[in-house]
Amino acid sequence: GENVEQHPSTLSVQEGDSAVIKCTYSDSASNYFPWYKQELGKGPQLIIDIRSNVGEKKDQRIAVTLNKTAKHFSLHITETQPEDSAVYFCAATTFATGNQFYFGTGTSLTVIP
Amino acid sequence: SQTIHQWPATLVQPVGSPLSLECTVEGTSNPNLYWYRQAAGRGLQLLFYSVGIGQISSEVPQNLSASRPQDRQFILSSKKLLLSDSGFYLCAWDRGGFQETQYFGPGTRLLVL
Numbered sequence: 660g661e662n663v664e665q666h667p668s669t670l671s672v673q674e675g676d677s678a679v680i681k682c683t684y685s686d687s688a689s690n691y692f693p694w695y696k697q698e699l700g701k702g703p704q705l706i707i708d709i710r711s712n713v714g715e716k717k718d719q720r721i722a723v724t725l726n727k728t729a730k731h732f733s734l735h736i737t738e739t740q741p742e743d744s745a746v747y748f749c750a751a752t753t754f755a756t757g758n759q760f761y762f763g764t765g766t767s768l769t770v771i772p
Numbered sequence: 773s774q775t776i777h778q779w780p781a782t783l784v785q786p787v788g789s790p791l792s793l794e795c796t797v798e799g800t801s802n803p804n805l806y807w808y809r810q811a812a813g814r815g816l817q818l819l820f821y822s823v824g825i826g827q828i829s830s831e832v833p834q835n836l837s838a839s840r841p842q843d844r845q846f847i848l849s850s851k852k853l854l855l856s857d858s859g860f861y862l863c864a865w866d867r868g869g870f871q872e873t874q875y876f877g878p879g880t881r882l883l884v885l
Contacts, residue, residue: 693873702778702862702876703816748816758804758866759831760874764815 661686663751665763672739673771680766682749683731689751692732694723697746739770774799776877778863784883791850793880795863805846806864806874807838816862822846823868858884
């Protein structure tokens, strides 16, 4: 099955700096890669996603890049703000029966004011 | 718009007691439904998923079970809780079919003592 690895597990940045979180996957058939943000005590919320036919996608301060050859994808947050502090999860799927998502182990991002 | 509910929000149960967690989705029909468990500081582990009423697939053998008595209702149960069942339980849904994003509920925090 698919194996998703996520790095780093913790990340601290100064407010206004950029943050980058990286994920690798093992199944070359994976074709959809969402990113979720989870605040303390809450469920994960989708923040951005990318499909395999696209190399990059941007939404305001958040961007995701995908390298299918190398089987890795990254989340980029620019001009970080204290409210960006949360745990971020990447995931990958091939959309097989049941749409099973394979999640990374999460990155705890702290933005220091 | 679609909304997903989970209850209870928190639960403290003694070892050996039964469990019933409920998840309902509003504003959509025939969704795929999922139960995940998140241990403290860990990633998301898929427990069960359902593509329709009465159709349950299990990903991890354990003392938990799931049922889908109605189209938009998903229940997680146990006859006898173990200490290791403690965690944050998340329900998720997608629109069914393929290539659909999963959306998570607010979660239930379970502490087994």
